[in-house]
Amino acid sequence: MSTKELKKNNIIENALKLFSTKGFYNTTIPDIAKAMKMSVGNMYNYFSSKEELAKYAIRYSTNILAIELRKINQMEISSKEKIFLFTKQYLENVKNSPEIIEYFLRVYLSNREVFAKGCEGFLCVSEFVTEVMIFLDEGANSGEFREQDFFTAFAMIMGCLGGFAFLSGEKVLDKDLLQYSDGIAENIFRALKSDEAI
DSSP states (O other), X not given: OXXXXXXXXXXXXXXXXXXXXXXXXTOOHHHHHHHHTSOHHHHTTTOSSHHHHHHHHHHHHHHHHHHHHHHHHTSSSOHHHHHHHHHHHHHHHHXXXXXXXXXXXXXXXXXXXXXXXXXXXXXXXXXXXXXXXXHHHHHHHTTSBOOOOHHHHHHHHHHHHHHHHHHHHTTOOSSOGGGGHHHHHHHHHHHHBOTTOO
16 A cells, blocks of 8 residues: 555544544544644645545445455355354444444435435445345355345344444443344344244
């Protein structure tokens, strides 16, 4: 990775933290430049606008999840085991890098107008969505999952995981987030499994 790419990623990581804590509209390019200890003018060498940075940030944050799910998809384990592993990794991300998930929940989903040009539909999250498709297809092909509409299955998985990320962010859970991992994974599996699966 080039020095410029590393710097871009560093800017994105700082922007994610600010966007997720202050909100998209309350965060300015000067705020991000200050967090980076760089000039505002230099920031524009990397991103032409806050909106462009926001689009890079959603690709960056969901690609982290895509890479993790791709590694799990390539494992020679059951689909049920994959659910348990992905759920645990997702919740570890929520716990260790909450800004990544918070950004998705609080900025990307709440400010769709910012992403209207260039991020329509699944454009900016396509790598992650592709990995979920592969995961669901392989589970159905092995007979572990029933055949079902992709959007229904996708929304069920991400709704459940996103819901727990939200509850964790609101600090309303009575146990450590990771203690819910197996229960969440079991519920996801039960919602997806075929009648024949154990």
